[in-house]
Amino acid sequence: MTKFSKLLRTGAAVLAIAAAAGAAPRAAHAQVDVPLIESGSSLLYPLFNAWVGAYTAANPSADITTTSTGSGAGIAQAIKGLVQIGASDAYLSDTLVKKNPTVLSIPLAISSQAINYNLPGVGALNLSGPILAGIYEGKITQWNDPAIAAANPGVALPSHVIVPIHRLDGSGDTFIFTQYLSASDAGWASTLKFGTAVSWPAIAGEVGAKGNSGMLSALSNNPYGIAYIGISFSKQVAAAGLGQAALLNKSGQYVLPTTANIQAAADSVATTTPADERISIIFSEGPSNYPIVNYEYAIVDSHQPVPAYAEAIRDFLKWTVTEGNAGSFLGPVHFLPLPPAVQALSLTQINNIQ
Amino acid sequence: MKLRPFRTAVLGLSLLIPAALVAVVLFLVVYSGQAMQFNGLHFLTDVTWNLGDLYDDPVTVKGIQVPSGAEYGILAFIAGTLASSFLAILIAVPLAIGTAIFLAEAVPELERSARRTIPWLPPIRPVLSMLVELVAVVPSVVFGLWGIAVLIPFLGHHVSPTGNGYGLLAAAIVLALMITPIIASTLLDALSQVPKENRESAFALGSTHFEVVTKAMMPMVRATLIGGIVLALGRALGETMAVLMVSGGGINILPTSLFSPISTIASFIVSQLDSAESDPTNMSVRALSEIALVLFLITLAVNAGAKLLSSGALNVRKRN
Numbered sequence: 001m002t003k004f005s006k007l008l009r010t011g012a013a014v015l016a017i018a019a020a021a022g023a024a025p026r027a028a029h030a031q032v033d034v035p036l037i038e039s040g041s042s043l044l045y046p047l048f049n050a051w052v053g054a055y056t057a058a059n060p061s062a063d064i065t066t067t068s069t070g071s072g073a074g075i076a077q078a079i080k081g082l083v084q085i086g087a088s089d090a091y092l093s094d095t096l097v098k099k100n101p102t103v104l105s106i107p108l109a110i111s112s113q114a115i116n117y118n119l120p121g122v123g124a125l126n127l128s129g130p131i132l133a134g135i136y137e138g139k140i141t142q143w144n145d146p147a148i149a150a151a152n153p154g155v156a157l158p159s160h161v162i163v164p165i166h167r168l169d170g171s172g173d174t175f176i177f178t179q180y181l182s183a184s185d186a187g188w189a190s191t192l193k194f195g196t197a198v199s200w201p202a203i204a205g206e207v208g209a210k211g212n213s214g215m216l217s218a219l220s221n222n223p224y225g226i227a228y229i230g231i232s233f234s235k236q237v238a239a240a241g242l243g244q245a246a247l248l249n250k251s252g253q254y255v256l257p258t259t260a261n262i263q264a265a266a267d268s269v270a271t272t273t274p275a276d277e278r279i280s281i282i283f284s285e286g287p288s289n290y291p292i293v294n295y296e297y298a299i300v301d302s303h304q305p306v307p308a309y310a311e312a313i314r315d316f317l318k319w320t321v322t323e324g325n326a327g328s329f330l331g332p333v334h335f336l337p338l339p340p341a342v343q344a345l346s347l348t349q350i351n352n353i354q
Numbered sequence: 355m356k357l358r359p360f361r362t363a364v365l366g367l368s369l370l371i372p373a374a375l376v377a378v379v380l381f382l383v384v385y386s387g388q389a390m391q392f393n394g395l396h397f398l399t400d401v402t403w404n405l406g407d408l409y410d411d412p413v414t415v416k417g418i419q420v421p422s423g424a425e426y427g428i429l430a431f432i433a434g435t436l437a438s439s440f441l442a443i444l445i446a447v448p449l450a451i452g453t454a455i456f457l458a459e460a461v462p463e464l465e466r467s468a469r470r471t472i473p474w475l476p477p478i479r480p481v482l483s484m485l486v487e488l489v490a491v492v493p494s495v496v497f498g499l500w501g502i503a504v505l506i507p508f509l510g511h512h513v514s515p516t517g518n519g520y521g522l523l524a525a526a527i528v529l530a531l532m533i534t535p536i537i538a539s540t541l542l543d544a545l546s547q548v549p550k551e552n553r554e555s556a557f558a559l560g561s562t563h564f565e566v567v568t569k570a571m572m573p574m575v576r577a578t579l580i581g582g583i584v585l586a587l588g589r590a591l592g593e594t595m596a597v598l599m600v601s602g603g604g605i606n607i608l609p610t611s612l613f614s615p616i617s618t619i620a621s622f623i624v625s626q627l628d629s630a631e632s633d634p635t636n637m638s639v640r641a642l643s644e645i646a647l648v649l650f651l652i653t654l655a656v657n658a659g660a661k662l663l664s665s666g667a668l669n670v671r672k673r674n
Contacts, residue, residue: 210625
């Protein structure tokens with residue numbers, strides 16, 4: 001970080017505290033809270049809104065503003081100190097951590113992703129990482145391709161061109177989808193790799209859509225389409241009559257994104273999650289593990305310019321991973337609570353914010 | 355020397371806009387400098403766009419740090435921008451000319467004959483022309499939503515051979531809807547300012563109504579028409595949101611048919627910015643500002659071309 005931006009930040013913090021201190025006598029409690037800004041992931045945005053509403057009701061002096069910008073913007077703004085909490089579906093890359101060693105990636109909850117399809121006349125469908133990689137590379141172009149048929153014995157697959165639908169905006173969903181393909185398909189891992197935006201191979205009939213809602217309408221509008229959509233949208237996906245694929249996991253089983261299967265995946269990596277918690281729960285080992293599961297992160301600088309900021313961030317984030325992990329908050333967006341071991345790691349990281 | 359506060363203030367204000375323009379261009383040039391050095395001319399001729407592996411260690415190329423595998427080629431986006439905008443103009447111009455002539459010539463006559471039977475009839479033409487102008491101020495995201503909800507399913511079910519409605523044609527139609535009122539209202543204003551004498555003398559010479567419009571009136575408003583088209587083209591080239599929602603977001607692919615997925619320059623910048631921001635080398639954002647510079651140059655070229663056309667410097671067609 002440059003000296004100048006540090007200076008600016010400190011100046012803003014001092015001003016904010018002065019303003020808060022001036023207003024303090026009017027508050028019922030003597031406690032002084034600084035204004036916090038949360039920015040980033042649009043997937044986390046509804047959850048943060050629910051959290052901030054309940055948290056502010058319990059702590060009237062808290063002042064937290066939530067904004068929905070995108071995971072990349074959340075990461076960038078948290079690193080620059082423009083916001084106190086960056087929300088991201090993806091953790092910080094090694095290079096960003098090397099450049100900004102004080103910035104933490106703290107899991108707050110567990111999310112997942114479904115592979116949905118619009119196939120008139122087909123009920124259940126099994127898919128695997130290599131099949132999906134083939135579809136998005138343009139190598140598998142027909143629904144009755146032998147590779148898909150081999151995974152779906154007894155299913156009458158239509159002889160029709162596949163319409164692959166992907167996110168055109170930078171997205172945590174693209175991040176975890178391409179991580180699944182990289183983990184399960186060697187060809188994808190060596191060429192396209194993973195990221196919040198990848199260099200999608202040219203396919204004449206492909207569709208790029210904006211946001212999860214754009215993916216949903218693109219899939220509804222395109223019979224014979226396939227799309228990856230965040231689990232938060234599962235209700236709308238089911239209402240639109242779209243199918244949900246069972247995916248091949250590392251143990252060779254086809255599994256659906258049910259609560260039990262997502263929980264199984266989360267539990268299986270709980271003990272192997274490193275102290276900095278930068279890990280994906282993608283393609284984990286276990287008979288019922290759903291393969292595309294991820295942590296939702298808060299990106300926070302552990303070196304806050306003013307202690308009052310650190311305290312306010314700690315208090316709020318501690319609340320989110322404890323009381324905030326209750327089903328009443330996570331249920332509506334189909335997220336799952338952190339397993340106890342991961343919750344402990346997150347609390348340790350949160351306590352390091354000074 | 356006598357102090358002239360008013361003159362100084364007005365001078366300062368009038369310099370503000372050119373100064374802002376120069377500042378923006380300077381910023382773009384300076385900020386994208388490293389990207390230009392890295393990309394060279396391949397930037398304009400390559401179809402492949404790849405942010406590279408942002409989760410791997412950066413590599414150093416030509417002394418510049420870039421994400422491994424990064425490759426920035428924008429030919430597909432230039433093609434997408436020009437194709438969708440010119441296709442939109444192609445759809446919008448006849449529509450707009452028809453609308454303007456209808457409002458200027460046919461509506462007053464209809465009104466006169468209608469008033470003979472319904473004497474209390476309120477004026478129709480101002481209401482209709484106001485409606486046309488209203489379309490011009492509808493926010494673009496509304497057109498985008500309409501595109502997704504109505505246009506895309508229609509194109510998919512009835513027009514597209516593959517059943518996929520997203521792509522070049524959808525983007526062009528949405529753009530055409532947005533720019534038709536711009537051209538139509540400019541032209542309508544100009545048509546209503548054509549001197550009555552010209553119109554009446556053409557009638558007096560025995561011209562039909564069609565000949566009056568095409569030979570006596572349209573040549574007089576030619577410069578305004580071109581001005582309106584350029585204004586509309588400017589909006590189409592820079593339109594972001596509506597295009598993003600219906601264009602199919604093609605990347606690494608040149609449009610080959612009306613249903614090819616495309617990305618325009620403006621919509622592509624928006625779609626990539628979030629991922630680019632998490633690039634530790636910052637090269638992705640620099641490459642995006644280089645694209646912005648290209649868009650700026652294209653718009654500049656279009657405007658300069660229009661100035662030449664409407665001033666008559668390139669006028670090869672003789673006036674009747």
